[in-house]
Amino acid sequence: MCGIVGAIGNLDYKSFLTGGLKKLDYRGYDSAGLAFWNNGKISLYRAVGSVENLASIVPDGHAGTAGIAHTRWATHGGVTVDNAHPQRSWDKKVYLVHNGVIDNYKELRAWLAGTGCQFRSDTDTEVIASVIAYFLQEGESPLNSIRKTMEKLDGSYALAILFTGQEGLYFAKNKSPLVIGQGDSRLNCLGSDYAPILDYCSNFAALEDRTYGYMTENSIVAYRNGKNLALRFATKDREDYVYDLAGYPHFMMKEIHEGAGVVRKNVEACFDRAKGTYLFDSKLISDLKAADEIVFLGCGSSHYSSEAAAAYFNRHGLRAASYIASEWIHGVYPHLKNPYYVLISQSGETADLISCLDLIEKGAKTLGIVNSKDSTIARRTNHVLYIGAGLEVAVASTKSFLGQMALMMLLCGAISEDASVPESLLAAASSVDDVVERSEEIDALAEGIVEVHDAFFVGRGMDFFAGEESSLKLKEISYVHSEAYPGGELKHGPIALIEEGTPVFAFAGNPDISKQIRSNVEELKARGATPYIVAAETCAKEGDAFVYRFVDRDFAPFPEVAFGQLLSYFLSLRRGLNVDKPRNLAKSVTVN
Numbered sequence: 001m002c003g004i005v006g007a008i009g010n011l012d013y014k015s016f017l018t019g020g021l022k023k024l025d026y027r028g029y030d031s032a033g034l035a036f037w038n039n040g041k042i043s044l045y046r047a048v049g050s051v052e053n054l055a056s057i058v059p060d061g062h063a064g065t066a067g068i069a070h071t072r073w074a075t076h077g078g079v080t081v082d083n084a085h086p087q088r089s090w091d092k093k094v095y096l097v098h099n100g101v102i103d104n105y106k107e108l109r110a111w112l113a114g115t116g117c118q119f120r121s122d123t124d125t126e127v128i129a130s131v132i133a134y135f136l137q138e139g140e141s142p143l144n145s146i147r148k149t150m151e152k153l154d155g156s157y158a159l160a161i162l163f164t165g166q167e168g169l170y171f172a173k174n175k176s177p178l179v180i181g182q183g184d185s186r187l188n189c190l191g192s193d194y195a196p197i198l199d200y201c202s203n204f205a206a207l208e209d210r211t212y213g214y215m216t217e218n219s220i221v222a223y224r225n226g227k228n229l230a231l232r233f234a235t236k237d238r239e240d241y242v243y244d245l246a247g248y249p250h251f252m253m254k255e256i257h258e259g260a261g262v263v264r265k266n267v268e269a270c271f272d273r274a275k276g277t278y279l280f281d282s283k284l285i286s287d288l289k290a291a292d293e294i295v296f297l298g299c300g301s302s303h304y305s306s307e308a309a310a311a312y313f314n315r316h317g318l319r320a321a322s323y324i325a326s327e328w329i330h331g332v333y334p335h336l337k338n339p340y341y342v343l344i345s346q347s348g349e350t351a352d353l354i355s356c357l358d359l360i361e362k363g364a365k366t367l368g369i370v371n372s373k374d375s376t377i378a379r380r381t382n383h384v385l386y387i388g389a390g391l392e393v394a395v396a397s398t399k400s401f402l403g404q405m406a407l408m409m410l411l412c413g414a415i416s417e418d419a420s421v422p423e424s425l426l427a428a429a430s431s432v433d434d435v436v437e438r439s440e441e442i443d444a445l446a447e448g449i450v451e452v453h454d455a456f457f458v459g460r461g462m463d464f465f466a467g468e469e470s471s472l473k474l475k476e477i478s479y480v481h482s483e484a485y486p487g488g489e490l491k492h493g494p495i496a497l498i499e500e501g502t503p504v505f506a507f508a509g510n511p512d513i514s515k516q517i518r519s520n521v522e523e524l525k526a527r528g529a530t531p532y533i534v535a536a537e538t539c540a541k542e543g544d545a546f547v548y549r550f551v552d553r554d555f556a557p558f559p560e561v562a563f564g565q566l567l568s569y570f571l572s573l574r575r576g577l578n579v580d581k582p583r584n585l586a587k588s589v590t591v592n
């Protein structure tokens with residue numbers, strides 16, 4: 001979703017800010033803007049559409065000693081230049097960029113309107129700028145104006161703020177991520193994540209909620225609850241943030257190619273093959289063993305990977321359940337005496353998941369399974385395991401999904417003392433590689449369905465979860481309406497939607513139940529559907545659309561999801577769509 005980058009000190013600001021926004025653009029956005037501070041004056045540039053549109057209206061060689069920039073994913077107000085950030089106060093004293101949502105902005109707007117304040121935009125962000133300006137007019141310092149404004153704001157915000165006539169880059173943070181970076185000399189930076197400032201800074205600190213402060217080119221001062229705060233700075237491993245297509249045409253294709261490697265990396269990190277022992281923290285494993293239920297929480301792809309994991313835990317006789325985070329918060333689930341909450345997230349910043357953390361009872365055990373290092377969920381859970389997938393840029397999650405499933409299955413192996421899991425995962429990784437190498441066959445299938453409006457993915461058991469994830473991928477990037485159904489459920493309603501030529505992708509990875517899914521396919525075929533059976537070689541039959549290398553039945557989702565990812569990718573390309581940045585979606589969903 002929205003992205004922030006800013007700096008103060010010696011820089012070419014146009015190239016730093018627009019370059020930084022490009023590194024954030026994978027999060028999804030619909031307009032962009034920036035502001036330079038120069039000798040007490042602020043210049044503002046904003047554009048609808050791409051960062052390139054913005055760059056085209058900003059003069060080169062613009063002198064400045066501080067700057068802030070933003071990519072906006074519209075929440076309050078349409079996609080217009082007036083609603084783009086930076087927003088400024090009505091008196092043009094305060095310019096700021098904002099990630100997050102202010103819940104009480106309507107009340108604040110009404111209050112300010114009563115004081116004569118006029119608004120140019122529909123945004124909650126302009127209200128923040130104007131509340132700060134109100135306190136400035138009351139004679140407060142910039143820092144006190146920010147503190148007093150924070151007392152009035154309900155909601156989430158990461159803010160980077162410039163003041164006309166006042167040197168310094170100011171910031172404030174609550175519930176939306178904001179990181180600070182120290183440059184080597186005469187430079188300090190901030191960003192909504194590390195990617196845009198990584199090449200400019202050597203030490204980084206992620207801000208805790210309700211922190212505010214300011215930076216100059218030589219110093220960074222932070223406060224919480226009115227008290228001076230010592231920020232803890234640390235270096236970052238640049239490998240985790242490599243932003244490079246490496247010769248691939250799209251990030252999604254690159255990331256699909258990396259999927260099998262991420263599975264292998266997790267096996268290596270979690271299992272000592274020479275000794276045949278798992279390498280997880282023993283207390284983590286004993287606590288998970290002692291839990292009366294392991295509660296997986298996630299959204300989107302992370303929910304589907306944890307559904308597959310929960311089923312796998314159940315197969316091993318462990319009590320586990322998977323919930324959609326934004327539903328779990330409504331509390332309709334059984335009361336547990338000793339739950340262990342496992343929060344799954346690629347970005348580690350998903351607001352719906354963070355809401356779960358706000359509700360989880362004090363003292364309850366929490367584990368984060370996360371890709372982004374030092375993200376909010378990584379910091380706020382008692383224990384964190386990283387899937388080590390490296391930066392995932394394409395909005396549609398691919399390698400992270402495989403990494404999450406692998407890590408959760410390894411965890412299950414450790415809890416249930418099943419040392420066969422790593423070998424099965426390595427076989428699954430080889431099968432994924434084989435699917436990826438045969439991309440052209442999948443592209444040929446995509447070619448045959450370019451014009452369709454609806455598609456179905458069906459499966460039973462673990463294969464159903466692969467169908468759910470594949471169906472989500474298809475929706476996300478090809479905009480084809482798609483449903484995922486367990487084979488047996490089709491006749492209870494969805495079969496009414498089958499028309500002549502409706503494509504149905506059926507996953508058959510489990511020799512024990514492949515007969516049933518094949519008879520479901522027959523029922524659909526009799527009603528006009530065009531079936532595409534994607535089967536493991538152990539249960540393949542003449543005429544199947546795609547046959548993948550055998551893996552243990554519970555690991556079939558690995559090659560099946562790789563198939564679904566590639567099908568969606570090629571269909572998106574063939575429909576002339578933006579594979580890496582699909583409409584309306586964001587990579588890091590930081591609003592509820």
Ligand code: G6P
Nearest residue numbers: 299300301302345346347350397
């Ligand atoms: C967004 C993305 C999905 C992703 C979901 C969960 O909706 O578009 O691809 O699966 O967020 O994200 P997370 O970072 O928590 O895994």
